[in-house]
Amino acid sequence: MALATAFMLFPVAAFGADIGTVDAAVAPAAEFDSQRYGDFRDTLANWKVTIGAGGIYLPEYEGSDKFEVKPFPLISATIGDRLHLETTGITYDVFSWEGFTLSARGGYDLGRKEDDSDYLRGLGDIDAGGVVGGIISYEAGPFEVYAALNKTIGGSDGLQGTFGARASHRYERFIFTADVSGTWADDKYMESYFGVTSAQSASSGLAQYDAKAGVKRVDFKASVTYMMTKNWLVTGAAGAGFLMGDAKDSPIVKDDVQPFAMLGVSYKF
Template sequence: MKSLTTSAQSAFGRAHKMRNARLTAFAVAIAMAPFASLAADLAESEGTPTPSQEIDPARYGDFRDRLHDWQVTIGAGAIYMPEYEGSDKFEVKPFPLFSARFGERVSVDITGVTVDLLEYDGFRVGVRGGYELGRKEDDSDYLKGLGDVDPGGVIGGIVSYGYGPFEVYGKLDKTIGGSDGLTGTVGAKASYRYERFVFSADVSGTWADDKHMESYFGITAAQSARSGLPQYDAKAGVKRVDVKASITYMLTDNWMVTGAAGAGFLMGDATRAPS
């Protein structure tokens, strides 16, 4: 929702079977209460013992200097999203928000951890670790008989180039466990600040390999027998295109409110799944 883009997931649904591209839209209204000030500010509040009174600087270094490297944002809100990837039925779910950055290299959010290995003149190369939530059969009546897609860990890399308010990027992610799939995403985003408002936009396309497509869109012979749906073999290809936008209002230096919305258009074999 990175900023808030956190993305609602999307995939196949029974409705709109005759369309070449299925629309999966989501809208997010986030009431955030982030504590975005440096953690070191806490140590400097009135009445708080100084690090020299509690910690031996010769042994541990200056505690305040270490805290000053951290920037943390926390918050909570709600997200309006499909029951599962591709469903035309939506539901409101609570949505936690958390991000932290340590120095210039390490960032953490609800999707995982990213470490920047190289940054030079607008170019950035990094690695990341995270997770794939998978899918539960009982997420929707339309999924009965198709079984669960187990969650799995994700490892991957990211390359980006930023110039002013604009950035282009590419990501490659491999899931360990679960779908065991490989996905690649390319996209572009921009942000603009006007007084206390921050406007952001992001457009991207995602490719997925055979394993990912079969896990989320394919129907095996066994699944066909259980669900009554025809067998379907989903091949690798461009899975979806996403468009997202957000507006953030800075209430103070430490508090803000963000709203975001977007749409995901399923492509290729994802649109032809018989479910």
């Protein structure tokens, strides 16, 4: 669960460059009908890829007051103008006009393991599941507002909605970003991650608790990327989430303030 939260918190940005065109001599016209099938070499030239790794310091699970350091992959790719691949999944821009973008998304939820923390003993595991959803955003210069709705299939079977705003600014070799967002979750999600059933209460010793739908957290985060060279990047990020409503009041939650910090190195192609 800690790593799943990390994926949600850290803004993985793609600063990819063209891979470069493939030598035309590789595929003579007599062997490859580009007019009929399209030339994949032109597609490769539009790929922008960033790959790297780092470490992240964050709570053991959402609501814990104990922290751990975990390795964190930095993977991002943009194919053409519409398809975006990141560690969390795939996004496809269905429609764009005058700064507005409507996107479809597919990804995954890692769930939560009982052995992620001593505090979770007796609560059982929350299985992993697939995620499908959509995002609508509006961008004006360095500013962007966005809203996302994601449904988990399997696992919690929950629904989450996020509304937020971000800003970015480049100064010489530095890129600064800041983001604020709020997340709402339905009954299924809240009951899975913050509720305690009678059976779980008997196994864990925690009081029985019924978590209802509502705004579960507000997040503030910022990152700084330093471009050491044309290809090598160093990124640091930090922020905090503030649990709210039934999430904050859950007996599973030991601290409603959830800070994190991350440092990573990546290479853009």
